Amino acid sequence: MGEMDRRGFIKLAGLGGGIVFASSLGLNTLGSVLDYANGYAGKKVEKDFYFVQLSDTHWGFSGPKVNPDAEGTLKKAVQVVNSLEEQPDFIVFTGDLTHTTDDVQVRKDRMAQFKDIVGRLKVPTVHFMAGEHDASLDRGDAYQQFFGKLNYTFDHKDVHFIVLDNVSDPGAIVGDSQLNWLKADLKQQKPDARIVVLTHRPLFDLYPDWDWATKDGAAVIDALMPHTNVTVFYGHIHQEHHQMTGHIAHHSAKSLMFPLPAPGSVPKKAAIPWDASAPYKGLGLRNIEAQVRQAKYGITELNLSGG
Amino acid sequence: MHRKKRVLIAGALFITATIVSGLAFYVRADALPAEREIHITAKKFEFTPETITLKKGEPVVLVLSSQDRKHGFHLREFGIRADVNPGETARIQFTPNKTGKFIFSCDVFCGEGHEDMTGTMVVTE
Numbered sequence: 001m002g003e004m005d006r007r008g009f010i011k012l013a014g015l016g017g018g019i020v021f022a023s024s025l026g027l028n029t030l031g032s033v034l035d036y037a038n039g040y041a042g043k044k045v046e047k048d049f050y051f052v053q054l055s056d057t058h059w060g061f062s063g064p065k066v067n068p069d070a071e072g073t074l075k076k077a078v079q080v081v082n083s084l085e086e087q088p089d090f091i092v093f094t095g096d097l098t099h100t101t102d103d104v105q106v107r108k109d110r111m112a113q114f115k116d117i118v119g120r121l122k123v124p125t126v127h128f129m130a131g132e133h134d135a136s137l138d139r140g141d142a143y144q145q146f147f148g149k150l151n152y153t154f155d156h157k158d159v160h161f162i163v164l165d166n167v168s169d170p171g172a173i174v175g176d177s178q179l180n181w182l183k184a185d186l187k188q189q190k191p192d193a194r195i196v197v198l199t200h201r202p203l204f205d206l207y208p209d210w211d212w213a214t215k216d217g218a219a220v221i222d223a224l225m226p227h228t229n230v231t232v233f234y235g236h237i238h239q240e241h242h243q244m245t246g247h248i249a250h251h252s253a254k255s256l257m258f259p260l261p262a263p264g265s266v267p268k269k270a271a272i273p274w275d276a277s278a279p280y281k282g283l284g285l286r287n288i289e290a291q292v293r294q295a296k297y298g299i300t301e302l303n304l305s306g307g
Numbered sequence: 308m309h310r311k312k313r314v315l316i317a318g319a320l321f322i323t324a325t326i327v328s329g330l331a332f333y334v335r336a337d338a339l340p341a342e343r344e345i346h347i348t349a350k351k352f353e354f355t356p357e358t359i360t361l362k363k364g365e366p367v368v369l370v371l372s373s374q375d376r377k378h379g380f381h382l383r384e385f386g387i388r389a390d391v392n393p394g395e396t397a398r399i400q401f402t403p404n405k406t407g408k409f410i411f412s413c414d415v416f417c418g419e420g421h422e423d424m425t426g427t428m429v430v431t432e
Binding site: 100171208269 | 377379381383390410412414415416417418419421422423425
């Protein structure tokens with residue numbers, strides 16, 4: 001995709017019925033967005049771009065009280081992305097592509113079906129990562145057959161993306177081997193390099209009683225800390241959440257199957273039931289606009305209702 | 308003769324000391340309260356019993372076993388966690404030092420109902 005112009009950006013923002021900006025990004029980001037809206041924006045640098053994050057699609061899930069359109073929601077999300085006038089540079093899926101099953105063949109069938117549906121995306125470049133539902137029961141064996149490596153890096157317009165696997169070990173760890181791999185990769189990056197980490201579980205202790213943590217996530221954050229421009233995008237908790245650990249911002253995405261309650265807000269974690277008066281409420285996807293020079297990421301939440 | 312007497316006295320003292328220290332150990336061990344064993348069984352996707360009631364300050368041993376696959380036992384509030392493997396028994400000595408209701412959960416992903424695999428520890432005065 002080429003540079004996104006102001007008209008395209010506003011049209012994009014309007015799709016979801018409004019813009020929601022990550023609070024942790026602070027007023028600077030909000031200001032820059034208002035600049036766009038007001039036409040005061042400085043010239044965007046050539047390398048700015050945007051990508052789309054989809055998460056926790058749980059293909060194969062069945063539960064009419066939670067999502068009576070379980071077989072249609074992912075397809076609807078694909079349509080939403082395809083209808084964006086300005087197509088993103090790429091798309092990321094931050095895990096739980098499929099809903100877990102003990103049956104290996106059913107797991108593979110679900111992965112094949114998922115791959116077929118997202119194959120209808122217009123954007124040719126899609127980066128996948130696993131969630132515990134995809135990879136924890138077989139240590140990522142089926143996942144790798146369909147989607148490739150569990151952890152990897154890629155570079156895009158001066159931003160270094162690191163995909164971390166904190167799910168294929170059923171104990172919810174990154175593990176020493178991957179941690180060493182991460183450290184070796186970070187050694188190749190300048191201290192002020194623009195780094196985006198994509199992963200499934202939160203790397204910090206968001207709410208460990210609900211499995212909303214990575215047991216050795218602190219070691220990952222420690223490794224990232226010397227780098228001044230790091231942002232983490234993840235999934236797993238089926239809702240938007242923004243938190244800072246030092247100078248590192250962490251942003252979780254909504255699910256495309258069912259929302260979950262706020263951390264610790266109820267005695268027992270359970271999917272929030274479908275609201276017939278507001279279909280797809282709590283579900284969604286997001287655009288992430290990378291302002292490379294400023295190392296900032298504007299987040300625009302999009303819903304599925306088209307409203 | 309004098310030397311023989313000294314050896315005999317030393318020997319008697321040694322035997323006496325051994326008996327006394329042995330008795331002391333026996334008495335001390337007998338005085339310690341026996342740790343109550345709390346048996347907890349894990350299987351997809353529940354702990355049995357689901358609720359455990361303990362007294363604050365009472366030392367117990369949590370005896371954990373699995374009936375099917377690998378699970379985890381995580382009692383975060385007290386910094387306790389263990390892998391629970393089938394065919395093995397995990398034993399955790401533990402003395403609750405505060406009262407309240409505390410959640411324990413499986414922290415090794417075990418399938419579709421994994422996230423519901425929790426229990427409650429109630430600690431009373």
